[in-house]
Amino acid sequence: MGKYLALKRRNLETARYKARQMWVCYLFLLPFATLFITFYILPMVTSIRYSFTYYNILEAPRYIGLANYINLILQDDIFLISVKNTFIIAVITGPVGYILSFLFAWFINELPRWLRSLAVVIFYAPSIAGNAYFIFSIIFRGDVYGYLNSFLVRVGIINAPILWLTDPRYMMPVVVLVLLWMSMGTGFLAFVAGLKGVDQAQYEAGYVDGVRNRWQELYYITLPNMRPMLLFGAVMSITAAFSVADQTMALCGFPSTDYAAHTVVTHLFDYGYTRFDMGYASAIATLLFLTMILTNNLIQRLLRRVGT
Amino acid sequence: MMKRRQEPKTQRISNRRSPNRSRGGDAIIYLMLAATAVLMVYPLVFALAASLKPLDELFRFPPRLLPVNPTFDNFADLVVTMGQSWVPFGRYLSNTVLITVVGTAGHLLVASMAAFVLAKYDFPLSKTFFRLVVVALMFSGYVTGIPNYLVLTRLGLVDTAWSVILPAFAAPIGLFLMKQFMEGIPMALLESAKVDGASEMRIFLQIVMPNVKPAWMTLIIFSVQGLWNARAQTVIYSEAKKTLTYALQQIQLGGIARVGQAAAVTVIMMLVPITIFIFSQTQILETMASSGIKE
Numbered sequence: 270m271g272k273y274l275a276l277k278r279r280n281l282e283t284a285r286y287k288a289r290q291m292w293v294c295y296l297f298l299l300p301f302a303t304l305f306i307t308f309y310i311l312p313m314v315t316s317i318r319y320s321f322t323y324y325n326i327l328e329a330p331r332y333i334g335l336a337n338y339i340n341l342i343l344q345d346d347i348f349l350i351s352v353k354n355t356f357i358i359a360v361i362t363g364p365v366g367y368i369l370s371f372l373f374a375w376f377i378n379e380l381p382r383w384l385r386s387l388a389v390v391i392f393y394a395p396s397i398a399g400n401a402y403f404i405f406s407i408i409f410r411g412d413v414y415g416y417l418n419s420f421l422v423r424v425g426i427i428n429a430p431i432l433w434l435t436d437p438r439y440m441m442p443v444v445v446l447v448l449l450w451m452s453m454g455t456g457f458l459a460f461v462a463g464l465k466g467v468d469q470a471q472y473e474a475g476y477v478d479g480v481r482n483r484w485q486e487l488y489y490i491t492l493p494n495m496r497p498m499l500l501f502g503a504v505m506s507i508t509a510a511f512s513v514a515d516q517t518m519a520l521c522g523f524p525s526t527d528y529a530a531h532t533v534v535t536h537l538f539d540y541g542y543t544r545f546d547m548g549y550a551s552a553i554a555t556l557l558f559l560t561m562i563l564t565n566n567l568i569q570r571l572l573r574r575v576g577t
Numbered sequence: 578m579m580k581r582r583q584e585p586k587t588q589r590i591s592n593r594r595s596p597n598r599s600r601g602g603d604a605i606i607y608l609m610l611a612a613t614a615v616l617m618v619y620p621l622v623f624a625l626a627a628s629l630k631p632l633d634e635l636f637r638f639p640p641r642l643l644p645v646n647p648t649f650d651n652f653a654d655l656v657v658t659m660g661q662s663w664v665p666f667g668r669y670l671s672n673t674v675l676i677t678v679v680g681t682a683g684h685l686l687v688a689s690m691a692a693f694v695l696a697k698y699d700f701p702l703s704k705t706f707f708r709l710v711v712v713a714l715m716f717s718g719y720v721t722g723i724p725n726y727l728v729l730t731r732l733g734l735v736d737t738a739w740s741v742i743l744p745a746f747a748a749p750i751g752l753f754l755m756k757q758f759m760e761g762i763p764m765a766l767l768e769s770a771k772v773d774g775a776s777e778m779r780i781f782l783q784i785v786m787p788n789v790k791p792a793w794m795t796l797i798i799f800s801v802q803g804l805w806n807a808r809a810q811t812v813i814y815s816e817a818k819k820t821l822t823y824a825l826q827q828i829q830l831g832g833i834a835r836v837g838q839a840a841a842v843t844v845i846m847m848l849v850p851i852t853i854f855i856f857s858q859t860q861i862l863e864t865m866a867s868s869g870i871k872e
């Protein structure tokens with residue numbers, strides 16, 4: 270009987286300990302959670318609610334059911350063009366940019382110390398330089414003042430300047446090129462920091478256990494250790510690849526010729542800020558959001574298998 | 578940790594720096610890095626070169642990358658223009674510095690605290706909350722602009738620096754980043770501290786944070802980059818409260834007469850993020866060499 274009571278008391282103590290632990294957890298989470306819900310979740314939920322309304326910003330939103338979505342999918346041809354363009358961009362720049370940022374981070378990690386800092390700065394330069402992609406609008410300018418045209422004319426490959434940014438044939442390739450150039454961003458930096466944290470002793474142990482070249486090392490030791498950063502980088506890549514807009518607007522103009530560089534977010538911008546149809550813009554945002562979540566789930570499932 | 582055979586470590590290290598690397602492979606990789614680096618550094622060189630060009634060279638045909646007669650005229654002109662502004666220019670600078678410093682410091686603390694408990698403890702709703710944070714990263718910022726403004730109005734924050742600072746505290750990217758890094762800290766380490774009687778706050782400040790220094794250096798880079806470039810013209814409209822980026826962009830938008838000054842502005846705006854970046858990069862390199870906590 271005494272034993273039973275002692276056991277009970279101990280259970281009670283662990284329960285109390287756990288409850289206290291839980292409260293501490295909530296306390297730690299509280300500041301972030303409050304601000305996050307106020308400034309991120311609330312506006313997000315409101316936007317999703319707007320997607321079921323007609324809302325021109327001046328008048329109060331009017332509920333119209335699924336009309337926005339139906340129009341979007343069945344009647345809006347330009348939306349379909351933008352979806353096509355966004356998918357082309359996302360499929361190319363997403364995976365390629367992601368893999369390149371990892372590989373470069375990994376290569377850089379093995380450089381001697383003084384070179385490493387310099388290399389990270391140089392590779393991250395396009396991202397620091399903010400809107401540096403505007404220099405591409407000078408390189409690819411349509412007249413002979415553009416660097417590329419002036420070069421090609423002087424060399425004699427072409428005799429009239431090419432309208433790189435206004436001719437639908439060239440717009441998408443140029444955009445994809447610029448985006449790839451900019452892809453050493455958030456993910457890259459997280460990889461660089463993550464690689465620094467991999468325990469060196471594991472490599473030594475791997476060597477003893479028969480790892481013989483850098484690729485084996487990468488697959489069996491580096492990648493499994495990097496999984497959290499890989500997941501982070503994937504989310505960042507997906508978000509960036511699907512929400513391309515600023516770059517196409519800066520390079521190809523807005524709207525672009527024949528909507529050849531029109532993306533989903535450009536379309537959203539068009540409806541939200543030139544036509545003031547926030548309801549419709551919100552519907553676009555919601556659809557895009559769902560697509561990204563779906564893609565993200567797929568990628569996360571893939572990444573979980575890496576290195577096992 | 579994998580089993581390690583008793584082997585005189587010093588001997589092998591003196592043989593070769595890294596055992597699993599072929600010299601040929603190293604050479605190819607170095608070449609590739611060098612080639613890519615040239616492409617990557619182009620915007621920085623271009624921005625710098627443009628700011629040093631005298632007016633006649635800025636409009637020269639055929640265009641040249643590097644200035645022939647480099648000059649600081651553009652920067653001098655910029656200072657003159659800044660001196661003529663209606664609000665003393667220092668105000669813009671101090672506004673931006675305030676937003677950047679307070680926003681980044683708060684973000685680091687608030688996001689790390691939340692990331693710590695989400696990464697290391699399991700409690701009701703923790704998984705759901707984290708998923709919500711990741712998902713929030715994917716919602717287009719363009720459409721949340723208006724609801725966000727309504728929230729700020731309701732809270733009376735519009736036209737104050739807090740309208741930029743407070744949302745920055747809870748930026749989802751910081752929490753996500755910190756949580757991913759904190760997952761690597763062995764639980765045993767936290768538990769042993771616990772047994773020794775350390776409080777959660779102490780564990781957080783003295784064990785967790787020092788061990789994820791690369792993570793928070795990275796977070797600082799992201800945060801500074803974002804806040805330093807914040808225009809915030811939609812939520813701050815009193816001239817005296819506006820940000821440096823906004824003011825400089827007004828100069829930049831001055832048309833063809835200000836092409837040189839615009840180039841100078843680009844360089845000046847890049848300087849702070851780059852400095853912070855270089856500083857934190859060297860910090861990451863220095864700290865990680867000595868960290869020996871991985872179990």
